[in-house]
Amino acid sequence: MIADLDLGPGNKYTYGFLLNTVTSPQGRPAGTLMWAGVENTFYWIDPHRSLCAVIMMQFFPFLDPQGAGVLADFTKAVYT
Numbered sequence: 001m002i003a004d005l006d007l008g009p010g011n012k013y014t015y016g017f018l019l020n021t022v023t024s025p026q027g028r029p030a031g032t033l034m035w036a037g038v039e040n041t042f043y044w045i046d047p048h049r050s051l052c053a054v055i056m057m058q059f060f061p062f063l064d065p066q067g068a069g070v071l072a073d074f075t076k077a078v079y080t
Contacts, residue, residue, distance in 0.1 A: 017045075026072050027079035040067040053078050 010022030010030075017033035028034075034044035040057040055074050057067050 020044075024075070026075035028075050029079075036062075038062050040064065040071075042071055051078070 010020070012019050012021060014033070017035055020028055020032045020034065021030055023029050028044060029046065029048070031048055032044050032046045034042065036042045037056075038060075040059060040062060041055070043052065043054040045052045053074070055071060057070060059067065
């Protein structure tokens with residue numbers, strides 16, 4: 001079973017990224033651009049802070065609860 005990526009309200013797709021229009025619960029601010037790969041690879045670009053972040057986990061299923069937890073912890077660590 002492949003999980004649905006629920007990134008919460010205020011997110012919309014552009015031609016190349018998912019645009020975060022509100023601050024995420026983990027602290028990723030509005031205006032960031034992100035994308036995810038099927039084997040739990042994630043990246044985002046924060047143009048206002050001149051920052052990009054990449055985390056690559058190579059396992060299935062997509063958005064496994066453990067992988068989602070690692071992504072949340074990584075995001076919090078980047079912004080604290």
